[in-house]
Structures are given as C-alpha cells and as structure tokens.
Amino acid sequence: MYKEPFGVKLDFETGIIENAKKLVRKLSDMKGYFLDEQAWKELVEKEDPVVYEVYAIEQEEKDGDLNFATTVLYPGKVGKEFFFTKGHYHAKADRAEIYFALKGRGGMLLQTPEGKAKFIEMVPGTVVYVPPYWAHRTVNTGNEPFIFLAVYPADAGHDYGTIKEKGFSKIVVEEDGKVVVKDNPKWKE
Numbered sequence: 001m002y003k004e005p006f007g008v009k010l011d012f013e014t015g016i017i018e019n020a021k022k023l024v025r026k027l028s029d030m031k032g033y034f035l036d037e038q039a040w041k042e043l044v045e046k047e048d049p050v051v052y053e054v055y056a057i058e059q060e061e062k063d064g065d066l067n068f069a070t071t072v073l074y075p076g077k078v079g080k081e082f083f084f085t086k087g088h089y090h091a092k093a094d095r096a097e098i099y100f101a102l103k104g105r106g107g108m109l110l111q112t113p114e115g116k117a118k119f120i121e122m123v124p125g126t127v128v129y130v131p132p133y134w135a136h137r138t139v140n141t142g143n144e145p146f147i148f149l150a151v152y153p154a155d156a157g158h159d160y161g162t163i164k165e166k167g168f169s170k171i172v173v174e175e176d177g178k179v180v181v182k183d184n185p186k187w188k189e
C-alpha cells in the first residue's frame with residue numbers, strides 16, 4: 001500500500017545521482033536534429049561525442065507520483081548551433097515540470113504546439129517552471145558541462161516525435177562570440 005520513502009545523494013559537481021539509471025546520448029543518436037547536416041556528419045565521423053547523459057530515478061507511470069533526473073549536457077557545437085537535448089512534449093501533454101540549474105550555463109527553449117517560443121537563461125540557482133503543453137529543450141551555451149535537475153510527473157511520458165519532425169521554431173547559435181536566439185529557417189509549422 002505505502003511505498004518506501006528514500007533519500008539519495010546528488011553530486012553537484014558531476015551531476016551523478018547514486019543508484020540512478022544512466023542514459024547516454026551521442027551525437028549519432030541525434031540525426032536530423034541540427035540545422036547544419038554536413039557539420040553533424042563530419043563530427044559524427046570524426047569523434048561522435050557524447051552530447052548528454054541523464055541519471056534518472058523513475059517510478060511506475062502512475063498518476064500522482066514523481067520522477068527526477070539530472071542531465072549533464074556537454075559543451076560543443078554543430079556548425080554554429082550549441083549542443084542541446086532532443087527536447088520533447090509530454091505524452092500526457094498537460095503535465096508540467098520543474099528544472100533546477102546546478103552547474104555551468106545554458107538555457108531552455110520552450111514552445112507551444114503553435115510554435116510560440118521562449119528562451120530562458122539558466123545559471124546555477126535558476127529554477128524554471130515548464131507549464132503544461134510546452135515542449136522543452138535545454139541548450140549548453142557555455143564552455144563547461146551544463147548540469148541541471150528535472151522533476152516531472154511519473155505519468156508524463158515523452159513525445160519526441162513532434163520535435164524530431166518539426167524541430168523548434170527558434171535555434172540558439174554563436175555569432176561573433178555571442179549567444180543569439182534566432183528563427184529556425186527549417187521550422188515547419
């Protein structure tokens with residue numbers, strides 16, 4: 001009837017949560033995600049870097065329960081575009097989420113299904129509220145790993161398909177040494 005409460009250690013320096021399930025996403029797992037396809041191909045052939053790692057503590061997909069996970073998003077670029085997470089809507093689209101930045105710097109791109117986008121900068125201590133229905137993707141705009149904690153409903157699920165197909169309406173790139181958020185020329189409504 002009652003589940004057992006627990007505490008775990010989250011290492012703020014490395015992002016590792018003890019006893020968590022680890023997931024690794026390499027650049028080759030992200031075909032079609034970056035704007036510059038040639039730059040993507042060259043970097044995959046050269047070194048196929050790890051783009052991010054996730055350490056997740058997840059429960060059964062039940063209404064009312066919570067999951068949490070850290071993400072270690074490495075610094076890097078594909079062409080001018082900063083490394084990012086795949087990004088997703090929730091399968092149960094009305095589920096919200098909280099992100100808490102721990103280390104490094106970056107930001108979150110959020111978007112409604114109609115393509116209204118918002119970029120929120122994240123530095124250690126920033127808490128981001130992801131409202132129901134908004135897709136979300138984090139971006140590392142710095143030179144060190146960008147590490148954050150996410151807390152989300154256990155039954156939220158992930159809808160990756162929509163973002164994989166259509167992308168986000170905005171991209172985050174480096175231009176003249178600056179971080180610039182601009183319209184995605186490949187965005188499909």
Ligand SMILES: O=P(O)(O)OC[C@H]1O[C@](O)(CO)[C@@H](O)[C@@H]1O
Pocket residue numbers: 054056069070071085086087088097136137150152158
């Ligand atoms: O699931 P994505 O889009 O690859 O991004 C990874 C991060 O997002 C989450 O799916 C939570 O929204 C976590 O598992 C992880 O923190």
Ligand SMILES: [Fe+2]
Pocket residue numbers: 088089090097136152
């Ligand atoms: Fe999410």
